[in-house]
Amino acid sequence: MTAEPVALPDRVRTVTVRRIAVRVSTRAAAGRYVNEPPLLLCNGIGVSLEVLQPFVDALHPHRGVVRFDVPGVGGSPLPPYPYTVAGLASWVTALMASLGHTRFDVLGLSWGGGLAQQLAVQSPRRVRRVVLTATGTGWMMKPAHPRVLAKMMTPRRHRDPAYAASIAAEIYGGTMRSNPEVGASLLHAATRSGPKRGYYYQLLAMTGWTSLPFLGLLRQPTLVMGGKDDPIIPVENPLMQARLIPHARLHLYDGGHLGIVTEAAELAPVVDAFLDEELSA
Amino acid sequence: MTATTNESQAQERIDAAEDVGHDTGDELSMPLDLLLADAASSPLRRFLPGMSGVRFAAGLARHPRRVVRRTAGLGVELAKVGLGRSEVEPHAKNRRFSDEAWAGNPLFKRTLQGYLAWGEAMRGLVDDADLGWGDDQRMTFILDNLVEASAPSNNPFLNPKVIKRILDTGGGNLVEGGKRLVRDFATAPRVPSMVEPDAFEVGEDIAITPGEVVFRTDVFELIQYAPQTGKVREVPLLIVPPTINKYYVIDLAEGRSLVEHLVQQGQQVFCISWRNPDARHADWGLDTYGQAILEAMQAAQDVSEQDKVAMLGICSGGMIASMVLAHLAAIGELDRVAAYSLAVTVLDQEQAGLPSALLSHKSAAASTRASREKGYLDGRALAEIFAWLRPNDLIWNYWVNNYLMGHAPKAFDILYWNADSVRMTAAMHRDFMDLAIRNALTEAGASEMLGSKVDLAKIDVDSYVVAGIADHLCKWESCYRTTQLFGGDSRFVLSTSGHIAAMVNPPGNEKASFQTASENPPEASGWLEKASKVKGSWWEDYVGWLAERTGDERDKPERLGSEGYEPLCAAPGTYVHDR
Numbered sequence: 001m002t003a004e005p006v007a008l009p010d011r012v013r014t015v016t017v018r019r020i021a022v023r024v025s026t027r028a029a030a031g032r033y034v035n036e037p038p039l040l041l042c043n044g045i046g047v048s049l050e051v052l053q054p055f056v057d058a059l060h061p062h063r064g065v066v067r068f069d070v071p072g073v074g075g076s077p078l079p080p081y082p083y084t085v086a087g088l089a090s091w092v093t094a095l096m097a098s099l100g101h102t103r104f105d106v107l108g109l110s111w112g113g114g115l116a117q118q119l120a121v122q123s124p125r126r127v128r129r130v131v132l133t134a135t136g137t138g139w140m141m142k143p144a145h146p147r148v149l150a151k152m153m154t155p156r157r158h159r160d161p162a163y164a165a166s167i168a169a170e171i172y173g174g175t176m177r178s179n180p181e182v183g184a185s186l187l188h189a190a191t192r193s194g195p196k197r198g199y200y201y202q203l204l205a206m207t208g209w210t211s212l213p214f215l216g217l218l219r220q221p222t223l224v225m226g227g228k229d230d231p232i233i234p235v236e237n238p239l240m241q242a243r244l245i246p247h248a249r250l251h252l253y254d255g256g257h258l259g260i261v262t263e264a265a266e267l268a269p270v271v272d273a274f275l276d277e278e279l280s281a
Numbered sequence: 282m283t284a285t286t287n288e289s290q291a292q293e294r295i296d297a298a299e300d301v302g303h304d305t306g307d308e309l310s311m312p313l314d315l316l317l318a319d320a321a322s323s324p325l326r327r328f329l330p331g332m333s334g335v336r337f338a339a340g341l342a343r344h345p346r347r348v349v350r351r352t353a354g355l356g357v358e359l360a361k362v363g364l365g366r367s368e369v370e371p372h373a374k375n376r377r378f379s380d381e382a383w384a385g386n387p388l389f390k391r392t393l394q395g396y397l398a399w400g401e402a403m404r405g406l407v408d409d410a411d412l413g414w415g416d417d418q419r420m421t422f423i424l425d426n427l428v429e430a431s432a433p434s435n436n437p438f439l440n441p442k443v444i445k446r447i448l449d450t451g452g453g454n455l456v457e458g459g460k461r462l463v464r465d466f467a468t469a470p471r472v473p474s475m476v477e478p479d480a481f482e483v484g485e486d487i488a489i490t491p492g493e494v495v496f497r498t499d500v501f502e503l504i505q506y507a508p509q510t511g512k513v514r515e516v517p518l519l520i521v522p523p524t525i526n527k528y529y530v531i532d533l534a535e536g537r538s539l540v541e542h543l544v545q546q547g548q549q550v551f552c553i554s555w556r557n558p559d560a561r562h563a564d565w566g567l568d569t570y571g572q573a574i575l576e577a578m579q580a581a582q583d584v585s586e587q588d589k590v591a592m593l594g595i596c597s598g599g600m601i602a603s604m605v606l607a608h609l610a611a612i613g614e615l616d617r618v619a620a621y622s623l624a625v626t627v628l629d630q631e632q633a634g635l636p637s638a639l640l641s642h643k644s645a646a647a648s649t650r651a652s653r654e655k656g657y658l659d660g661r662a663l664a665e666i667f668a669w670l671r672p673n674d675l676i677w678n679y680w681v682n683n684y685l686m687g688h689a690p691k692a693f694d695i696l697y698w699n700a701d702s703v704r705m706t707a708a709m710h711r712d713f714m715d716l717a718i719r720n721a722l723t724e725a726g727a728s729e730m731l732g733s734k735v736d737l738a739k740i741d742v743d744s745y746v747v748a749g750i751a752d753h754l755c756k757w758e759s760c761y762r763t764t765q766l767f768g769g770d771s772r773f774v775l776s777t778s779g780h781i782a783a784m785v786n787p788p789g790n791e792k793a794s795f796q797t798a799s800e801n802p803p804e805a806s807g808w809l810e811k812a813s814k815v816k817g818s819w820w821e822d823y824v825g826w827l828a829e830r831t832g833d834e835r836d837k838p839e840r841l842g843s844e845g846y847e848p849l850c851a852a853p854g855t856y857v858h859d860r
Contacts, residue, residue, distance in 0.1 A: 009850055011851075012858050013484050013858055015482065016478050016479030019464070019477075019478055019479065021479070021860070023859070023860070075858050077468075077860040159561060193559055193560070
């Protein structure tokens, strides 16, 4: 009787909120998800929303999804001034409100995970559930190897495909070790790189930021995911987050930093299942 | 292999031109090249007089008597101003001094008259120096900018309107204006914003003619617009928009969209939406874009099941499309083009007129080198230069409105489009500069497209050429010369207004009119004598011309795209959103 569920098409546009313009992609909810909060995806540093496409495609096709290019990255113009994580979080809630979502789930990948933690503590009534993947707690965390960190300090890997291929294994780990060109094509096929300054604004926003003191205040059910072979976020970090966040659950997987994209078929159902659980009283 | 050879040759030619060309700017015109050349150099450089300044000073030194006379004249006039006997007054059309305090209040009146007399004397000095054409244009440009910048209306303490507003708002206007100033000047282009960033939303209230993206490559998306009539013309129209701005200048708000107008008149319309390139696409040159046009043509033919398309090229898109047509002629495939139209496009770049004297071979070489290092030419730098070419309209007007009065600029779709800038790849920049420096399109075989020598005379399809009479970017006389370059029958139409407003010219405007003539004599002035004025918009004339050349009517297609070209997403697509 019921046909195979089909996702509504993604709609890409530029939206201006509080005078900051960003490129946003929205997928409308369908079926039984129509009245459910959509999932907001907060991306890793320096990459545009297209990178998350494999993950979005692997989610339940009826789930509403919102993605955006951080100001100054991908197709979003550079903001006039640098911003802080807290400022960006407040702005993101305004963006979601302008899209008609006063309540939403949030998933943060890597850099976006910092934003997601900030959103969760800052807007406890707006944010229903939180998923943190391959992310840390800011400057107070088990850091990556200096060699990896040094490569993260510049956006060169997003701009130079040959360079990206040469370092992908070392910084992203997981399946990139066997196929480094996957990393290069992943970051380049669809990525639109913004100005370099956009990347540095992102770095700057996280400078000095840490979620460690407030993780105990998070009220939302939280799923912490981490790759066992992630050179950027050593596995101790998700372990620590899961211990400190009151309603947290841990899901470790065999894979690297970009696991939710490269192993989307395996990990998206985990996220779906978590988001679909009934809210505990 | 050949491509790389061509590329290095182009760069060599530009570099060589630098060596021989001292200040041969006179031979080149078309501020488009000026814009392209200047955009990569620092903003300050444009206002440094350089050698022109030296020759200016030397010119004045050679004519000491003139300088003395002019200075004395200024002294007399200033004395009259002080006594309240001066007759000097602003031009009636100059709205900046329209406030009655400028005429009624003796203090403001004296300030204004003193300024006008001084400005007049400054401008007169350029005439006194007896400079060559190039230096004259350059010094005029610099002194004009200086004089306009010093206008008392730009000063919050000398502008009565602003003083009144300070009293009304308790200084709130300056606080609000200060915030705007910081915001505008924090990021390029460092000029006052002419429109709020959220005044419009692409796909919401502009670029809204319904259609689907039916084809996407790395370089462009191809939009097919949905028919709005039961019957459509067999042969589709492919629009090749400029590469320097977003395509939606031809699809602004409802009732102001050329695309919508064409669709409603039964045309099947396809439009290219170029990707906004970045550093990774540095080596996309003329051939890349030419190849893209061929791919778009093929797609439009396949989807509409035709072996022909009609084409419309606009500005820089028209330059590339013309080269592609010459390529098609060279390989014997020109019969794929049913009719060719060009809007505000300059192919023959000789002869001067505008501040093109600012372009020298030296700056051309410097600018291509700068963009080569960066990978692209930033569209925002272009916007900045563009604004400084018309400082009165585009800078000081908004300076007063945005910063001194503290008002938000008015929402105007054309200005929103204008502010939505795009980048130009380094290779394209180099290729355009090379064409401009050698004026290569006017000479058969002087340039190449996809391996064919370009000879525009071989383009013998019927053409429709539109220009705007007040276009300061692509002078209409220069556009007119296209009719002499092509081999087929040309209809030249001269619209009212400037570069962009000439394009956005919907029917229904009482004042709209255009001129056209039955024949095209060699000189533009000769054409103008023969031309007669027609009431209405050229859009209607164009639709009639196009209908005669786009085949019979047939039932509209049942759906957009085809089996090989499944629709990917709704118009305006995704590339148009890339900043």
